[in-house]
Amino acid sequence: xxxxxxxxxxxxxxxxxxxxxxxxxxxxxxxxxxxxxxxxxxxxxxxxxxxxxxxxxxxxxxxxxxxxxxxxxxxxxxxxxxxxxxxxxxxxxxxxxxxxxxxxxxxxxxxxxxxxxxxxxxxxxxxxxxxxxxxxxxxxxxxxxxxxxxxxxxxxxxxxxxxxxxxxxxxxxxxxxxxxxxxxxxxxxxxxxxxxxxxxxxxxxxxxxxxxxxxxxxxxxxxxxxxxxxxxxxxxxxxxxxxxxxxxxxxxxxxxxxxxxxxxxxxxxxxxxxxxxxxxxxxxxxxxxxxxxxxxxxxxxxxxxxxxxxxxxxxxxxxxxxxxxxxxxxxxxxxxxxxxxxxxxxxx
Amino acid sequence: xxxxxxxxxxxxxxxxxxxxxxxxxxxxxxxxxxxxxxxxxxxxxxxxxxxxxxxxxxxxxxxxxxxxxxxxxxxxxxxxxxxxxxxxxxxxxxxxxxxxxxxxxxxxxxxxxxxxxxxxxxxxxxxxxxxxxxxxxxxxxxxxxxxxxxxxxxxxxxxxxxxxxxxxxxxxxxxxxxxxxxxxxxxxxxxxxxxxxxxxxxxxxxxxxxxxxxxxxxxxxxxxxxxxxxxxxxxxxxxxxxxxxxxxxxxxxxxxxxxxxxxxxxxxxxxxxxxxxxxxxxxxxxxxxxxxxxxxxxxxxxxxxxxxxxxxxxxxxxxxxxxxxxxxxxxxxxxxxxxxxxxxxxxxxxxxxxxxxxxxxxxxxxxxxxxxxxxxx
Numbered sequence: 001x002x003x004x005x006x007x008x009x010x011x012x013x014x015x016x017x018x019x020x021x022x023x024x025x026x027x028x029x030x031x032x033x034x035x036x037x038x039x040x041x042x043x044x045x046x047x048x049x050x051x052x053x054x055x056x057x058x059x060x061x062x063x064x065x066x067x068x069x070x071x072x073x074x075x076x077x078x079x080x081x082x083x084x085x086x087x088x089x090x091x092x093x094x095x096x097x098x099x100x101x102x103x104x105x106x107x108x109x110x111x112x113x114x115x116x117x118x119x120x121x122x123x124x125x126x127x128x129x130x131x132x133x134x135x136x137x138x139x140x141x142x143x144x145x146x147x148x149x150x151x152x153x154x155x156x157x158x159x160x161x162x163x164x165x166x167x168x169x170x171x172x173x174x175x176x177x178x179x180x181x182x183x184x185x186x187x188x189x190x191x192x193x194x195x196x197x198x199x200x201x202x203x204x205x206x207x208x209x210x211x212x213x214x215x216x217x218x219x220x221x222x223x224x225x226x227x228x229x230x231x232x233x234x235x236x237x238x239x240x241x242x243x244x245x246x247x248x249x250x251x252x253x254x255x256x257x258x259x260x261x262x263x264x265x266x267x268x269x270x271x272x273x274x275x276x277x278x279x280x281x282x283x284x285x286x287x288x289x290x291x292x293x294x295x296x297x298x299x300x301x302x303x304x305x306x307x308x309x310x311x312x313x314x315x316x317x318x319x320x321x322x323x324x325x326x327x328x329x330x331x332x333x334x335x336x337x338x339x340x341x342x343x344x345x346x347x348x
Numbered sequence: 349x350x351x352x353x354x355x356x357x358x359x360x361x362x363x364x365x366x367x368x369x370x371x372x373x374x375x376x377x378x379x380x381x382x383x384x385x386x387x388x389x390x391x392x393x394x395x396x397x398x399x400x401x402x403x404x405x406x407x408x409x410x411x412x413x414x415x416x417x418x419x420x421x422x423x424x425x426x427x428x429x430x431x432x433x434x435x436x437x438x439x440x441x442x443x444x445x446x447x448x449x450x451x452x453x454x455x456x457x458x459x460x461x462x463x464x465x466x467x468x469x470x471x472x473x474x475x476x477x478x479x480x481x482x483x484x485x486x487x488x489x490x491x492x493x494x495x496x497x498x499x500x501x502x503x504x505x506x507x508x509x510x511x512x513x514x515x516x517x518x519x520x521x522x523x524x525x526x527x528x529x530x531x532x533x534x535x536x537x538x539x540x541x542x543x544x545x546x547x548x549x550x551x552x553x554x555x556x557x558x559x560x561x562x563x564x565x566x567x568x569x570x571x572x573x574x575x576x577x578x579x580x581x582x583x584x585x586x587x588x589x590x591x592x593x594x595x596x597x598x599x600x601x602x603x604x605x606x607x608x609x610x611x612x613x614x615x616x617x618x619x620x621x622x623x624x625x626x627x628x629x630x631x632x633x634x635x636x637x638x639x640x641x642x643x644x645x646x647x648x649x650x651x652x653x654x655x656x657x658x659x660x661x662x663x664x665x666x667x668x669x670x671x672x673x674x675x676x677x678x679x680x681x682x683x684x685x686x687x688x689x690x691x692x693x694x695x696x697x698x699x700x701x702x703x704x705x706x707x708x709x710x711x712x713x714x715x716x717x718x719x720x721x722x723x724x725x
Contacts, residue, residue, distance in 0.1 A: 043518070069518065075548070080507050080541025087511020090496055091448065091525075093518060095511075114501050115508055121702045122489040124482035125725070127496065128705035159712075160703055183706040262710070300717035 027169035031176035046098030082108035099135035117160030134188035145320035150284030169199035174212030217264035223251035241338035278311035368392035379586035385603035434651035438597025451528035462495035470688035503536030513553035532563020550613035578618035591619030
């Protein structure tokens with residue numbers, strides 16, 4: 001009798017844990033499903049999004065549910081289908097254009113920048129372009145130089161675009177829903193290595209109307225000694241580094257940017273004015289990058305006078321991504337690099 | 349006596365206009381089509397006068413723009429459409445205003461036929477606040493309802509147009525999209541990508557190549573391995589016709605529109621036309637073609653003269669009537685030019701507006717860290 005109760009409680013316990021854990025992939029899938037259901041004008045197009053269930057399975061089950069009209073498999077012609085997606089947005093639909101990875105978006109970048117981003121301005125407000133460009137961005141594992149570039153800085157450079165880079169499952173769901181509902185072109189940078197990572201999802205995040213605001217960063221961990229600012233997968237590394245440093249009495253404040261453009265400079269400034277030390281952490285290349293922009297803003301803003309040491313950047317190494325594992329591992333920031341930089345900055 | 353003759357000619361004209369005139373077009377070249385547009389069409393007097401007026405308006409507007417450019421009142425890029433009027437006018441009369449149209453940068457004529465006024469087009473060229481894009485777009489970026497510009501990047505407008513057609517099919521509104529490009533753009537890869545998808549998905553899209561024989565300074569023979577642009581769609585049916593004949597263009601467009609609306613998918617039209625000006629105002633247009641060639645087109649194939657001769661020889665209008673239209677058009681252009689040169693430039697407050705639609709006001713960095721500018725939707 002006792003054993004039966006114990007077993008029951010054990011299963012209930014497991015169920016309650018598993019129930020509230022969702023992978024980033026599933027969170028994205030939920031967001032897509034909910035927004036497709038909510039608004040008839042929303043549709044998804046890209047390579048393998050329909051019958052293959054998505055190259056990375058992000059769109060699993062959607063074609064079966066919504067059919068050919070709303071989930072469209074395209075030929076391997078990025079410039080063409082990105083342009084078609086932008087045209088459809090101009091004519092009143094709300095397309096989600098998937099790039100299998102953002103590396104391929106380079107073939108279509110003219111349509112993203114010149115046709116999508118600039119049109120509302122050039123037309124002086126006559127022609128909005130409500131489109132989302134989404135797909136995995138940045139380094140993966142062993143895919144070598146042409147498949148590993150981070151485009152946060154490239155797209156973040158351009159007025160007329162919003163550029164979002166989620167980290168957790170909640171980020172992914174809330175921000176993708178906001179991006180789809182936004183009446184402007186949004187570049188949504190996912191990360192392939194994060195797709196399979198489970199996160200706890202709050203009750204609130206389970207709701208069909210759960211939205212996260214574009215342009216607002218989140219403090220993932222409070223701390224007093226140094227501010228670590230990051231986006232996407234690097235947030236995980238910052239938190240891991242913070243856990244190690246905490247054992248030595250160094251408390252890091254970890255900021256998850258969530259959005260690249262518009263950048264939440266205020267959140268970063270507020271934190272720096274508290275901790276007096278700043279380190280940015282990104283997977284992309286250093287020159288003219290996300291960290292470079294953050295440091296420039298800190299120089300130009302009220303937080304400069306609060307710095308006790310120069311603000312620095314931890315970035316990917318300034319080389320094309322190599323293939324061999326040992327080389328690849330040493331091409332992107334590791335936890336030890338963050339720890340090293342924190343100690344250098346704090347002079348400990 | 350003169351009065352008598354006038355009365356008689358009016359009566360005769362009246363009887364002709366009651367029926368309109370049956371006019372014969374030249375046969376189109378066909379590609380993967382069993383039959384083409386009808387060889388005969390009816391042109392009513394009202395239609396004829398309207399086409400004449402619109403073409404003349406475009407002609408005069410472009411010539412005025414030439415003048416203003418030389419006076420440095422218009423700056424930057426200015427690609428003029430004079431010579432090609434029959435294309436814009438013919439196409440518009442073959443579709444409805446509720447249909448959609450997109451073209452490249454030689455767009456002033458289409459901006460007019462799609463519903464823009466001469467005033468707001470000219471004021472946009474001179475960069476004033478009364479311009480159709482409030483002075484923020486310029487010559488290449490003019491928009492109106494169901495007209496998606498005005499596009500500066502050669503060929504980029506073609507996938508956009510197919511996307512508009514996709515929206516038409518998706519929404520089931522029986523509308524179509526006319527998607528224009530030039531002989532230069534016709535070699536762009538993204539156009540072939542678009543042909544493929546438009547055909548696969550049966551998008552209601554009329555691709556129209558305005559072949560004016562030169563892509564900037566490069567003649568078609570030097571740029572294209574195949575100058576049969578109406579065949580370049582391969583699996584897409586195509587027709588090639590005289591783009592200087594407004595009736596021919598109209599009938600072909602009606603034919604093509606019917607093809608699309610009946611769900612058969614895209615179709616391609618090649619309009620053989622000619623531009624009198626160079627590629628843009630920076631190009632004199634005589635280094636790669638002879639003045640004799642230009643003069644020959646002007647005297648033998650001018651679209652406005654051709655329509656005028658047709659109407660006169662069919663007693664559909666008198667010389668005086670057409671002259672009267674000319675005078676009215678000239679006045680309209682003068683008034684518009686007056687407006688375009690006196691209207692003030694856009695206010696500096698407008699600099700950062702229109703970045704995002706439906707967004708709360710935001711701050712935009714100025715040229716230095718202390719300058720914070722305001723941006724509203």
